[in-house]
Amino acid sequence: MSIFFQAMTVWFNPAHSIEQILRKIAAETDGFDSTFEPGVRPADPKFGDYQGNGVLGFAKKRGVNPRELAQRLINAALASEKFDPALVELSLAGPGFINFKLSPLFLWEWQLAYSTKADYRTGARALKDGRRIVIDYPSANTAKQAHIGHLRPMVIGQAIARLLDFCGAELIRDNHIGDWGTNFGTLIMKIKRDAVDLSTLEDHALVILNEVYKAGSAEEAAQPELRDISRNELVKLQNGDSENTVIWEQIVEISKAAFDKLFAQLGVEVDVTLGESFYRDKVDRVYKELVDIGLAEESDGALVVWHDEVKKFARDSERPYPFNIRKRDGASNYASTDLATILYRLETFKAEEVIYLTDARQQDHFQQLFLTTEKWFKAKGYSLPELRHVFWGTILGSDKRPFKTKSGESVKLQALLDEARSRAYAVVTEKNPDLPEAKRREIAEAVGIGAVKYADLSSNRTQDYVFSWERLLSFEGNTAPYLLYAVARINSIFRKVDLSPDAPIAGASLPETDSELALARKLMGFVTALELTLNDLRPHFLCTYLYELTSAYSTFYNSDKVMVDDAAVRARRLILCARTRTVLMTGLELLGIQPLETM
RNA sequence: GAGGGUGUAGCUCAGUUGGAUAGAGCAUCGGUUUUCUAAACCGACGGUCCUGGGUUCGAAUCCCAGCGCCCUUGCCA
Numbered sequence: 001m002s003i004f005f006q007a008m009t010v011w012f013n014p015a016h017s018i019e020q021i022l023r024k025i026a027a028e029t030d031g032f033d034s035t036f037e038p039g040v041r042p043a044d045p046k047f048g049d050y051q052g053n054g055v056l057g058f059a060k061k062r063g064v065n066p067r068e069l070a071q072r073l074i075n076a077a078l079a080s081e082k083f084d085p086a087l088v089e090l091s092l093a094g095p096g097f098i099n100f101k102l103s104p105l106f107l108w109e110w111q112l113a114y115s116t117k118a119d120y121r122t123g124a125r126a127l128k129d130g131r132r133i134v135i136d137y138p139s140a141n142t143a144k145q146a147h148i149g150h151l152r153p154m155v156i157g158q159a160i161a162r163l164l165d166f167c168g169a170e171l172i173r174d175n176h177i178g179d180w181g182t183n184f185g186t187l188i189m190k191i192k193r194d195a196v197d198l199s200t201l202e203d204h205a206l207v208i209l210n211e212v213y214k215a216g217s218a219e220e221a222a223q224p225e226l227r228d229i230s231r232n233e234l235v236k237l238q239n240g241d242s243e244n245t246v247i248w249e250q251i252v253e254i255s256k257a258a259f260d261k262l263f264a265q266l267g268v269e270v271d272v273t274l275g276e277s278f279y280r281d282k283v284d285r286v287y288k289e290l291v292d293i294g295l296a297e298e299s300d301g302a303l304v305v306w307h308d309e310v311k312k313f314a315r316d317s318e319r320p321y322p323f324n325i326r327k328r329d330g331a332s333n334y335a336s337t338d339l340a341t342i343l344y345r346l347e348t349f350k351a352e353e354v355i356y357l358t359d360a361r362q363q364d365h366f367q368q369l370f371l372t373t374e375k376w377f378k379a380k381g382y383s384l385p386e387l388r389h390v391f392w393g394t395i396l397g398s399d400k401r402p403f404k405t406k407s408g409e410s411v412k413l414q415a416l417l418d419e420a421r422s423r424a425y426a427v428v429t430e431k432n433p434d435l436p437e438a439k440r441r442e443i444a445e446a447v448g449i450g451a452v453k454y455a456d457l458s459s460n461r462t463q464d465y466v467f468s469w470e471r472l473l474s475f476e477g478n479t480a481p482y483l484l485y486a487v488a489r490i491n492s493i494f495r496k497v498d499l500s501p502d503a504p505i506a507g508a509s510l511p512e513t514d515s516e517l518a519l520a521r522k523l524m525g526f527v528t529a530l531e532l533t534l535n536d537l538r539p540h541f542l543c544t545y546l547y548e549l550t551s552a553y554s555t556f557y558n559s560d561k562v563m564v565d566d567a568a569v570r571a572r573r574l575i576l577c578a579r580t581r582t583v584l585m586t587g588l589e590l591l592g593i594q595p596l597e598t599m
Numbered sequence: 600g601a602g603g604g605u606g607u608a609g610c611u612c613a614g615u616u617g618g619a620u621a622g623a624g625c626a627u628c629g630g631u632u633u634u635c636u637a638a639a640c641c642g643a644c645g646g647u648c649c650u651g652g653g654u655u656c657g658a659a660u661c662c663c664a665g666c667g668c669c670c671u672u673g674c675c676a
Contacts, residue, residue: 041615053618060656094619095656141676178676302674312602312672319601324674334676363603364671393604394669431638459612462604464669466611475638477624478612485638493635532615544613558640599638
């Protein structure tokens with residue numbers, strides 16, 4: 001690095017640093033003031049690495065020539081000596097853009113300064129520095145076999161949790177299971193009617209429970225008088241009846257055991273499991289406080305909260321739509337327990353932020369929940385955590401209808417995972433018939449499960465997406481196999497040269513070829529990708545980045561041979577391989593996908 | 600009726616929140632291997648960004664009015 005510019009170190013996050021420096025310089029430059037926002041963002045590589053657009057809007061408001069103003073800022077920036085010309089080049093372009101082009105020296109210094117996962121982690125920690133966040137996931141329901149609808153909360157929730165953790169949040173993963181709902185009345189009714197002995201069911205217990213519930217519901221539909229019995233069983237349970245409590249405990253245990261099996265396969269981690277039942281003695285305080293502050297009132301025998309300022313929820317709207325927090329029969333519902341849960345998370349976990357993960361259909365519920373909480377906490381003087389609802393669309397089949405089996409049943413999650421494994425195994429066997437079977441099984445596990453996860457993460461979560469085995473297991477395009485394959489090829493190179501990918505590599509020259517430079521640039525983009533992903537909690541930003549990085553690597557791999565005779569060239573290419581491997585592996589792990597040594 | 604999501608290449612999807620000539624993958628056509636894993640790479644073809652107005656230096660992106668599809672809309676979660 002130039003000795004004349006000792007103030008300038010290689011910025012971990014260049015867009016941020018350039019933005020900050022420019023803001024400071026502008027404040028001391030004629031024609032600007034402290035309201036000036038430089039607007040620095042990544043640029044199309046043909047223009048540079050970053051561009052600043054802020055001058056355009058600023059100049060327009062003041063009726064001055066944007067090009068002249070931008071030039072003045074460039075001059076001031078150069079005079080400040082904050083921009084070492086050996087590292088970054090500034091230029092004026094178009095109607096008043098400022099382009100920043102990083103030199104090969106900068107790109108290289110960056111690779112040398114930030115080389116390990118720990119380095120990235122250290123840099124990323126600033127993003128959520130110590131913030132106490134409760135993430136509500138995957139919040140499975142009980143007494144029901146998991147189906148494809150349970151995939152997204154597990155996969156998306158896991159990715160977001162890992163990301164928050166990586167970026168420095170103090171995270172509590174709270175599995176808020178649905179273990180206290182109306183369905184237990186029906187279940188207990190049917191279990192008693194048929195004298196089902198839950199303790200003898202063993203492995204297939206959940207399947208039986210699933211069928212018991214279905215049969216029970218069907219009978220209720222046919223014989224409405226059974227509903228009263230079910231309702232009574234629920235009331236008895238809620239009042240602590242010992243016989244019903246034993247049955248309830250068995251059901252919950254069976255459900256948890258089944259979900260634990262899926263969690264293990266999908267890598268879902270949970271810190272606490274506090275289901276709805278945990279809050280059964282905490283809802284009375286909610287009713288009391290909401291009534292005391294005049295927020296909740298009786299309506300048709302139920303206790304409800306009206307939000308008249310929102311058209312849809314107002315009491316005088318065409319279809320009244322209150323937030324029902326206690327049912328007419330006095331039983332709690334998920335609004336009651338959700339409210340009690342927020343209070344608990346504030347008082348016990350000291351949550352500064354609570355993130356809920358559910359599908360898009362529950363948006364009304366969360367809007368009402370958040371509105372109610374805001375008013376309630378304000379009236380009581382409780383501090384209000386930031387409340388976020390992270391939602392997603394439906395998984396569709398090729399007919400654009402929700403993904404179903406050929407017979408029209410919902411696809412069981414276990415069956416989906418098994419099919420992913422067997423399809424991946426078939427492909428591995430076709431491509432690498434000589435590998436031992438155990439090895440092929442191991443690869444199929446990572447590729448199959450990884451592919452299903454990646455398909456779920458790589459498109460914008462708020463939209464529905466079309467599920468296609470052929471596409472998600474393809475090695476072309478934005479897929480897990482494509483990314484995993486790149487990692488495997490890098491590993492192969494290091495085996496060939498007999499070096500550890502994590503070992504320091506000395507004697508490298510600066511990158512020169514187009515594909516080396518493009519790859520080095522892309523590697524720096526990891527920070528921006530993390531930031532973007534975190535802001536909106538949309539994992540597909542990270543996926544898109546990893547795909548682009550892999551694509552840049554593949555181009556490099558095909559055009560620039562690593563194992564060449566020139567030691568300096570070979571060293572720099574090995575460094576690029578090592579960095580690509582680190583970023584890809586770090587990114588894949590954040591997404592919950594296990595990288596492979598070989599494929 | 601109200602609210603939310605959505606509409607971009609034949610198909611599946613991106614598009615860093617208003618920036619420069621709208622991008623990928625698949626499909627189609629053509630090319631690359633005595634070279635580190637060809638499960639790869641390179642190139643060509645392909646666009647009324649649903650329609651019509653508006654805002655401005657600049658719009659796929661923002662505002663208004665329509666149209667299409669999906670979802671939600673009182674005691675399931």
